[in-house]
Amino acid sequence: xxxxxxxxxxxxxxxxxxxxxxxxxxxxxxxxxxxxxxxxxxxxxxxxxxxxxxxxxxxxxxxxxxxxxxxxxxxxxxxxxxxxxxxxxxxxxxxxxxxxxxxxxxxxxxxxxxxxxxxxxxxxxxxxxxxxxxxxxxxxxxxxxxxxxxxxxxxxxxxxxxxxxxxxxxxxxxxxxxxxxxxxxxxxxxxxxxxxxxxxxxxxxxxxxxxxxxxxxxxxxxxxxxxxxxxxxxxxxxxxxxxxxxxxxxxxxxxxxxxxxxxxxxxxxxxxxxxxxxxxxxxxxxxxxxxxxxxxxxxxxxxxxxxxxxxxxxxxxxxxxxxxxxxxxxxxxxxxxxxxxxxxxxxxxxxxxxxxxxxxxxxxxxxxxxxxxxxxxxxxxxxxxxxxxxxxxxxxxxxxxxxxxxxxxxxxxxxxxxxxxxxxxxxxxxxxxxxxxxxxxxxxxxxxxxxxxxxxxxxxxxxxxxxxxxxxxxxxxxxxxxxxxxxxxxxxxxxxxxxxxxxxxxxxxxxxx
Amino acid sequence: xxxxxxxxxxxxxxxxxxxxxxxxxxxxxxxxxxxxxxxxxxxxxxxxxxxxxxxxxxxxxxxxxxxxxxxxxxxxxxxxxxxxxxxxxxxxxxxxxxxxxxxxxxxxxxxxxxxxxxxxxxxxxxxxxxxxxxxxxxxxxxxxxxxxxxxxxxxxxxxxxxxxxxxxxxxxxxxxxxxxxxxxxxxxxxxxxxxxxxxxxxxxxxxxxxxxxxxxxxxxxxxxxxxxxxxxxxxxxxxxxxxxxxxxxxxxxxxxxxxxxxxxxxxxxxxxxxxxxxxxxxxxxxxxxxxxxxxxxxxxxxxxxxxxxxxxxxxxxxxxxxxxxxxxxxxxxxxxxxxxxxxxxxxxxxxxxx
Numbered sequence: 001x002x003x004x005x006x007x008x009x010x011x012x013x014x015x016x017x018x019x020x021x022x023x024x025x026x027x028x029x030x031x032x033x034x035x036x037x038x039x040x041x042x043x044x045x046x047x048x049x050x051x052x053x054x055x056x057x058x059x060x061x062x063x064x065x066x067x068x069x070x071x072x073x074x075x076x077x078x079x080x081x082x083x084x085x086x087x088x089x090x091x092x093x094x095x096x097x098x099x100x101x102x103x104x105x106x107x108x109x110x111x112x113x114x115x116x117x118x119x120x121x122x123x124x125x126x127x128x129x130x131x132x133x134x135x136x137x138x139x140x141x142x143x144x145x146x147x148x149x150x151x152x153x154x155x156x157x158x159x160x161x162x163x164x165x166x167x168x169x170x171x172x173x174x175x176x177x178x179x180x181x182x183x184x185x186x187x188x189x190x191x192x193x194x195x196x197x198x199x200x201x202x203x204x205x206x207x208x209x210x211x212x213x214x215x216x217x218x219x220x221x222x223x224x225x226x227x228x229x230x231x232x233x234x235x236x237x238x239x240x241x242x243x244x245x246x247x248x249x250x251x252x253x254x255x256x257x258x259x260x261x262x263x264x265x266x267x268x269x270x271x272x273x274x275x276x277x278x279x280x281x282x283x284x285x286x287x288x289x290x291x292x293x294x295x296x297x298x299x300x301x302x303x304x305x306x307x308x309x310x311x312x313x314x315x316x317x318x319x320x321x322x323x324x325x326x327x328x329x330x331x332x333x334x335x336x337x338x339x340x341x342x343x344x345x346x347x348x349x350x351x352x353x354x355x356x357x358x359x360x361x362x363x364x365x366x367x368x369x370x371x372x373x374x375x376x377x378x379x380x381x382x383x384x385x386x387x388x389x390x391x392x393x394x395x396x397x398x399x400x401x402x403x404x405x406x407x408x409x410x411x412x413x414x415x416x417x418x419x420x421x422x423x424x425x426x427x428x429x430x431x432x433x434x435x436x437x438x439x440x441x442x443x444x445x446x447x448x449x450x451x452x453x454x455x456x457x458x459x460x461x462x463x464x465x466x467x468x469x470x471x472x473x474x475x476x477x478x479x480x481x482x483x484x485x486x487x488x489x490x491x492x493x494x495x496x497x498x499x500x501x502x503x504x505x506x507x508x509x510x511x512x513x
Numbered sequence: 514x515x516x517x518x519x520x521x522x523x524x525x526x527x528x529x530x531x532x533x534x535x536x537x538x539x540x541x542x543x544x545x546x547x548x549x550x551x552x553x554x555x556x557x558x559x560x561x562x563x564x565x566x567x568x569x570x571x572x573x574x575x576x577x578x579x580x581x582x583x584x585x586x587x588x589x590x591x592x593x594x595x596x597x598x599x600x601x602x603x604x605x606x607x608x609x610x611x612x613x614x615x616x617x618x619x620x621x622x623x624x625x626x627x628x629x630x631x632x633x634x635x636x637x638x639x640x641x642x643x644x645x646x647x648x649x650x651x652x653x654x655x656x657x658x659x660x661x662x663x664x665x666x667x668x669x670x671x672x673x674x675x676x677x678x679x680x681x682x683x684x685x686x687x688x689x690x691x692x693x694x695x696x697x698x699x700x701x702x703x704x705x706x707x708x709x710x711x712x713x714x715x716x717x718x719x720x721x722x723x724x725x726x727x728x729x730x731x732x733x734x735x736x737x738x739x740x741x742x743x744x745x746x747x748x749x750x751x752x753x754x755x756x757x758x759x760x761x762x763x764x765x766x767x768x769x770x771x772x773x774x775x776x777x778x779x780x781x782x783x784x785x786x787x788x789x790x791x792x793x794x795x796x797x798x799x800x801x802x803x804x805x806x807x808x809x810x811x812x813x814x815x816x817x818x819x820x821x822x823x824x825x826x827x828x829x830x831x832x833x834x835x836x837x838x839x840x841x842x843x844x845x846x847x848x849x850x851x852x853x854x855x856x857x858x859x860x861x862x863x864x865x866x867x
Binding site: 033098185186188190194198199200205206208209283284347351354355358359362365366441444445449450456460461463466467468 | 561567568569587589592599602603606608728741743760761
């Protein structure tokens with residue numbers, strides 16, 4: 001089921017490009033320009049993914065394992081940039097560039113890499129921080145007791161323990177960058193997605209656009225293969241289920257460096273948009289929409305996002321649990337299928353659902369239901385990763401014990417597996433919800449006629465240069481998306497660190513040395 | 514997909530809609546009842562408009578229409594190109610009754626798939642044949658002139674070029690703003706190909722690319738930068754200047770940026786259109802009534818003041834601060850010939866301009 005949903009865009013792409021014929025397809029993609037686009041896209045995705053890993057893993061380690069000042073505050077704050085849509089972020093960065101130079105343009109590869117990193121790293125930070133706070137610290141203590149220093153423990157024990165979370169987060173970040181249109185178009189980097197959009201808007205070249213998209217799928221397949229290879233190399237560590245307390249590592253002066261680094265990231269990621277929006281309000285005279293209109297748009301956003309989240313979670317749950325509990329070729333293929341659509345531009349997924357709507361489910365076309373289905377197609381991997389992550393950390397032995405005590409399979413699922421996976425389900429729900437709030441291209445194509453959301457209203461206002469009108473919409477969108485982000489950071493137990501730290505257990509380490 | 518799987522999928526969908534609450538149920542009912550091409554333009558006086566133009570600009574005139582006629586208009590707003598792609602994907606199942614587009618190319622693309630119904634002669638007669646489809650499948654609603662916008666502090670009016678071809682001269686190096694990925698620039702380049710041929714156009718594009726152009730993503734950014742003095746001149750549409758003045762709360766002549774209209778039939782003075790076409794078979798005259806309203810005096814006057822575009826119907830004059838449409842020395846180009854955008858886009862990107 002879930003896989004079928006994820007495969008709608010794939011089916012559509014093959015159908016449409018197939019209609020044009022293999023030679024037409026080959027002619028479109030076997031050009032120097034396509035090679036150039038592919039290089040830029042892949043390079044951008046790699047650079048951003050690496051930077052996201054550095055910031056995401058680094059800050060996750062700082063807030064869960066060290067005595068960096070204010071880590072409870074940072075534990076939540078570091079997740080918040082996820083709430084800013086990339087098109088809003090890029091636009092605000094461009095519009096403050098004149099503050100430091102009249103002539104300098106904030107655009108190009110580096111600019112895009114910076115912006116995408118600042119708003120994508122939480123995809124790494126959140127799962128890694130959650131995994132770190134859930135991981136068994138006993139092994140770390142053993143490593144310390146056997147003479148490893150803090151670095152050695154980190155590299156040899158801690159990071160390998162959360163390797164699935166790191167790989168999963170990195171994968172999501174990579175695919176996000178491949179699919180992103182908002183940031184790369186505003187910052188003028190020629191990537192695949194931008195070429196796909198240009199093909200649509202210039203010459204209404206659907207087949208050309210879709211042919212290009214098939215190549216994105218191929219790139220994604222390669223990336224999925226690479227990720228699965230790193231996973232095979234990494235062992236699976238399962239926590240004992242009990243959380244042991246242990247003292248945070250003392251970084252000495254490094255505390256301040258950590259503090260400075262995280263403050264800098266937050267200042268850039270959240271400060272720049274805030275500054276930009278204030279200037280819009282200050283300089284523009286366009287009137288904000290009436291409160292009723294804004295409330296209606298916010299209501300629209302919440303309604304379609306809730307529907308999208310519910311459907312996505314319903315589909316992700318079986319896949320996630322299957323992946324974690326019964327690893328094998330089949331579950332691996334199912335999971336991969338869920339990821340495929342994630343690298344496609346929103347407009348391609350949107351059009352595939354238009355096609356699906358008018359040919360298969362006409363009564364549902366342009367209803368919230370079909371929009372929810374589009375969200376599920378786009379964001380399934382976010383939920384699958386969260387569910388699988390939680391299910392993997394819950395010891396399977398508990399399932400086995402329950403079964404040996406005479407529980408039926410469905411009872412085991414209801415009474416053991418599901419409760420243990422609940423934190424992951426919650427995290428997945430929050431993540432999908434806020435991503436739905438930000439989504440624009442598929443929403444434009446598939447929303448019920450006449451329904452406004454914050455994202456569509458924001459798009460309307462900036463389309464005619466009414467920035468003062470746009471600012472409150474952008475602000476509200478970020479705030480509403482920040483709520484689930486905040487919950488996400490709180491719920492995953494990341495910010496519970498300080499409480500544990502109060503119980504000193506270092507003695508054990510000292511004794512054995 | 515098996516029937517059982519499909520039923521299950523529908524059930525899941527239905528459940529998720531239930532979760533979304535009642536705020537969506539209105540739209541759902543209307544959308545489900547409008548699943549055929551003929552059911553939509555129903556006798557209950559409602560119609561569905563696909564608008565590739567901005568809600569801020571279009572909704573007021575639709576509200577006026579509803580107040581006047583009692584016909585409800587349901588509108589889907591989107592980008593012109595994406596709406597065109599959506600219409601093509603929907604085909605005969607499209608719930609749309611009308612397509613309002615930002616440029617002739619999008620209307621042409623939908624018309625060439627046979628999705629637009631011919632407009633009656635009396636509608637077409639109210640607009641000059643320059644600004645409508647050759648086969649009567651769409652009609653222009655407003656005119657949008659290409660201009661060279663310049664900063665009057667940095668550029669003296671006597672310095673202004675006679676032709677877009679002068680902009681590749683050394684004196685304009687690093688001074689010209691362009692938005693090569695924008696549809697209006699692409700239509701303009703297509704017009705140049707029609708008027709001057711592909712070879713001349715390719716040369717102009719590569720000369721322009723070599724002249725250190727100031728590339729922006731959108732026309733609005735060029736206008737803002739010209740007004741701030743960051744760029745001296747820029748190739749844009751005429752109404753962006755008015756949008757900027759509106760947002761800053763000033764009159765157009767208080768800005769440092771000024772519109773310059775090319776003369777002598779230069780390609781740089783192209784006038785493109787926003788237009789409308791009837792989608793699919795029409796069961797009643799509701800959609801036709803809307804087309805006629807857009808072309809009526811109140812409709813045309815609305816666009817003049819709200820979007821600052823050129824009215825296309827006789828008897829409604831342009832904004833006072835603009836030269837009249839008749840006085841513009843527009844190039845002799847048939848808008849129906851501006852279809853081959855794909856080659857244009859390829860030429861633009863091969864010149865290194867995207």
